[in-house]
Amino acid sequence: MLKSLKKSYYKSQIILTFSLLTALMIFGIAKTSYNFVKKTYLEQLSEQVQILTQLIANQTETKFLDFINTETENSFAKNFYRKTLQDLTQKTKVHSAFIFSEKFVILANSDSIDFSGKVEPRLLLNRKEIFELEQNNFTTSLPFKANERWYLWGFYRLSETHWLGVQESANRLEQVEEFGEYFWWFGGIGIVLTFLAGWLLAQTLSKPIDKLVHFSSELEAGKFNAQIPPNIKGELLILAKAMDKMREGLSNKQKEKEQMLAQIAHEIQNPLGGIELLAGLVKEDSAKDSQNSIYLEKISREISGLKSLISSYLNFSRPRKPEPQNVSIPKIIEESFELLKDKIEIKKPKIQLEIETEKVYFDEQQLRQILINLISNSLYSIQTEGQIKISCTEKHNSTKLEVTDNGNGISELDSTKIFEPFFTNKTEGTGLGLAIAKKICIENNAEISVKNNSQGCTFTIKVLRNNK
Secondary structure, three states: OHHHHHHOHHHHHHHHHHHHHHHHHHHHHHHHHHHHHHHHHHHHHHHHHHHHHHHHHHOOOOOOHHHOOOOOOOOHHHHHHHHHHHHHHHHHOOOEEEEEEOOOEEEEEOOOOOOOOOEOHHHHHHHHHHHHOOOOOEEEOOOEEEOOEEEEEEEEEOOOOEEEEEEEEOOHHHHHHHHHHHHHHHHHHHHHHHHHHHHHHHHHHHHHHHHHHHHHHHHHOOOOOOOOOOOOOOHHHHHHHHHHHHHHHHHHHHHHHHHHHHHHHHHHHHHHHHHHHHHHHHHHHOOOOOHHHHHHHHHHHHHHHHHHHHHHHHHHHOOOOOOOEEEEHHHHHHHHHHHOHHHHHHHOOEEEEEEOOOEEEEOHHHHHHHHHHHHHHHHHHOOOOOEEEEEEEEEOOEEEEEEEEOOOOOOHHHHOOOOOOOOOOOOOOOOOHHHHHHHHHHHOOEEEEEEEOOOOEEEEEEEEHHHO
């Protein structure tokens, strides 16, 4: 999947953009929902604490506040307010209540443990809100955690120097926090699902494009009988129809060119045949050692060269329709060596055969033509007593026929042009041999390629096994 994304720019852009926007939306909704639930709960709790704080404050006598003495254990005022707070907390069901001074010293509290005379340091965090309270007014603090539980304070100003504090449980805030974690989990799962949805969407959009790319590569290879890809819709269908129209135009132009070349070759070949015949007759009437006989021999050779050149043009412009069958590789190789025996006797190469599979589905005559061309090129490239290896293997649903030599190899620049018509680096030749080989391979549903080795090069003919 990752390799696929690296190769397809637009596919990865669709997935990333779609996933990013959806992720931001999901996280935005999750955070907004969490904040809304938390804010609503705290507002309700704060309102409840304010009501309870005011209720307790209204029932708390304030005229004895100045008489509270925290240093005396049996202080009447302290015990009075302690008993009052305990009764009121029991009635209102709040967690606890306490009275404290401007120095944040607890004067009386409703807890079972007496904390009077001690400073509550957490009150310092709310000192601004506490001191800004006007008499007979109330406020609440932010939630805080104590002993692994959440609480909320309510404050009421009883006098200039005394305040009432009410501590109420906020345990549901922990559930809200857990609820927030669920939001993030849902958000993460949503992003994964979004990524998968984006990938499926990108696949849906890129598949027709991949089909059109394959279609255009077939046109580039000269397969003008290729059909427009199926299951393409919308704007891409307009593009596909335009490409199909281009295919028809290219096919017609190719046919016109082939017909023109065939006609020209025919018009030239006929007079050449007559000239060749007349030159042979005149040569028979001339003395063998005469100068005229030598000239006539040269004329015959040039005519034969021209006829061979015209035949090459015809083979390239209008190759014979293939008749594929299961061809014997050893037989084709033997026949090719027999036809090239004069060149083989000159170079005396060391020939190595590695034939793992002996059959290939191909047109026999055309495969022989390609193999003769490849072996001939190797003989031209190698030094005397050089090496030529021919192998035939079958794997990955294809048959590979390879011709390897230890000759001069092919330059990087030439390797990109070597299958083009009329390209050659030989002093003799038409430059059509490999171009014809490529065209024949296409007609037989095969591929031909070349690669350089550390010494020499390898030509590979790859035939799909399912051609059978």
